[in-house]
Amino acid sequence: MSSSQFQAANEQRRRLHHEADVVVVGAGIFGCAIAFALAKQGRSVLLLERSLKEPDRIVGELLQPGGVSALEKLGLAHTLEGIDAIPVHGYEVIYYGKEVEIPYPSNAGVTGRVGSNEYTNEKGGRPEGRAFHHGRFITQLRKACASQPNITIVETEVVDTITSTHNPQVLGVKSRTTDPSTGEKKDDCYFGQLTVIADGYASRFRKQYIGKQPIVKSKFYALELIDCPLPAPYHGTVILGDASPVLLYQIGTHETRALIDIPENLPSASVANGGVRGHIRNVILPSLPLQVQPCFEAAIQDGKIPRSMPNSFLPPTTQMEKGVVVLGDAMNMRHPLTGGGMTVAFNDVVLLAEMLAPEKIPDLGDTKAIQKVMKEFHWKRKGLSSIINILAMALYSLFAANDRQLKALQKGCFQYFQRGGNCVDGPVGLLAGIIRQPFVLFYHFFAVAFLSIWIVMQETMGSLLGFWKFPLAVEESVLVFWKACVVIFPFIFSEMRA
Template sequence: MKTFDYDIIVIGAGVAGGVFAASQNKDKKILVIERDLTEPDRIIGELMQPRGLQALEEMGLAHLVEGFDAQVVEGYKLIKGDETFTIHYKDVDNGIKGIGLRNGKFLTAIRNDIKSKENIDLVEGNVTDLIEENNVVTGVSYTNAQGEECKSSAAMVVVCDGPMSFFRSKLSKPNKKVTSYFMGLVLRDLDLEHPSLGHMIVTGDAPVLVYPIHSNGYRILIDYPGEKPPRIGTKAIEKFKEEISAVLPKEMVPSFVNAIENDQLKVMPNHSMKAQAFRKKGVVLLGDSLNMRHPLTGGGMTATFNDIISLNKALDGVDVHNSEALEKAVESYYENRSEEVETINILANALYKVFRDADLKEACFEYLQKGGEQSTGPLSILAGINRNKKYLLKHFFKVAMQHPLHFVTKPKKQMRLYKNAVGIIRPILKDEDQPAIV
């Protein structure tokens, strides 16, 4: 049997790679390689749905969200012009909650946790290649922080190098699409009626999301539709300021104006992708390297943690040095992971397109506003608690078909509503039905 330097090498110490490493048994010797270990300042990965918190607890890692002023998120307030209503997680399941946090602080907590573990080596370096022997991945080549060329071997390599993954194309058949861009700022000194709720503003042509990330900070994410990034020139920023100020609730406007005039507006692409991994022995894709969805619903970390749990279950009792057993475990993970994440993917991509369609947006707002199962049902899916695809589709089509009499009184509008709903959901379901391995 070949002798390896490590049992597992993890490429990337982001949310996926860091939490995966932290979740492993102490008897596994692990090397984690991260390109940049300085604390990042990002606008992604800052809203964790209740199932994400539950998943951390299941892995014994709930402490990772403690100690850096993360904020409880109790549900949502939906805003369309002067119309507003609230939906609380407690109505779905009394006791569940989400959390808003600063991505950089969360990553620092994860990295400090794995640094403290004697079985894990965390190094700063840029992985440049996978080492293969007889078509089996047996390690990595990387350049360390001192500029030295290094090589390390392992029985298993876990690739978690994020949305802009370098290794994705070498290990899978990706179908990555840019669906829109998020422009992000931090709003400070807000005095909100419901400070612990995420605020979904659908007044304009594209949605705006506001949620707490620390005790005096709310992340605002403004969607910019299309595949091309927004222009950030002086005139464009001034126009942007006027347009967004017109759709924000009045209590948010002063803070927004102050932020856009004094802080740097950050822009990030929003991707949709479900890659199909190749049958490559000794390596596995995890997190955004394998699967992404529109971030409107904050489902990314939930999906990633569900993937980690799925992979850990597949590896349970498996000797990673037994190549045949390892290959079967990895294939099992790829083949079964969709059961835990497909509703998160479908809802995220579908809801974004619904909010971009004027008629469907109106219908969705009206449906959720009714309360009862019409609001708690969709919220249970968004929270990641309910992962029943048939239940999701039932509510999706009920939004479009909630007024059957309109087929008689408003036939053109109702038929357009139905056709648009089908046009949204059909390609999403087709993409989601693709297996995660080829």
């Protein structure tokens, strides 16, 4: 049988009998990427999605350079074209009105300091990220999947998995598909040797197969600013002050996304103070750069509460079920402050596709082999995922500082960035998914902690004449160091668990 005949037979098998090598649940970031990667290897793939309309969501709008690199490795770099994607060259941090630019490091600079890394930019110069409308990018990914002869995309709502009666092994999924002639939903089934569940942050299967539930302490409320002059064009802007952080990044020629972090039970966002809109108008608006304020104020004139998304933390879990794996945001999430979610997802796909290659795993129905691969995958992915997970959560703790010690660490972090050189290249290289050495994160975090302690000592004692305040300075320094440990070690420990 020729290759074209084999593909045609598999297509018929998928269309008529609903059978494939792999069933992927969710045609989002992870689902599309893993479906495309496995199909390129010759696997037959069914890609199931509840709605194939272009999504209109405020998540997944910034792709770090490490994610762009992974997209290139997958053969999906073209999905960034034709969607009015904006280059991202780094970050601008504004701390109580003071600004510091933290550009992505040049490849040569990063390599010289931390050894070899997996990111290369063949064009030379500094690496770039991309920012865009999430829905447009998803549409491009789905088009790429639709062009693959080994993929069949089906619009159907997956409601449950199908488990063998002979042993606890997942054989596929149950779904409900709308009959276009009647508009009624009918029960359906799809079968595969391996079922990949990638149904996002609100996964309906997480409780069944993971057990862990996301921790949510705040929400991002989103505005779309039109023709907004940013303090540093082509840079993500982080605004720090008395309120929780605000993010600004351009997602189109005329559109800029503003994300306002609002913790739970925030007094300034209470009903008595006008709720979320009251907080945004009374607290956030005055704290923004002057050139941003007119566009921001225009965006809140409609009187509506802005759309929101939960800022979730979900530590990763080893996948040991038979016939099914849960991946993407359904398995692991971190605070979106650093925009690392898609970078983790695409790099996970690169790694997993390599580990599931036909020459290594000829039969995806070999559950023991799949379980072994998933156990190895859990630990191998941590070279990147643990860095982005820990960094996102630790930085959020500092940037949303709500006590004296966290404020001291926040100030120390900003002054660390002001020093430039490796004090910028190291942290932003980690954030960008370029540096993949967890020790580098540990080093820079505690360098910030010790700088914060030095600042506390200076401010507490004032001068040599204030030497009598030395015991007080030591006490406060110990508290700052303890707070730094309290911030980072729980997230380190969460990455060390299976």
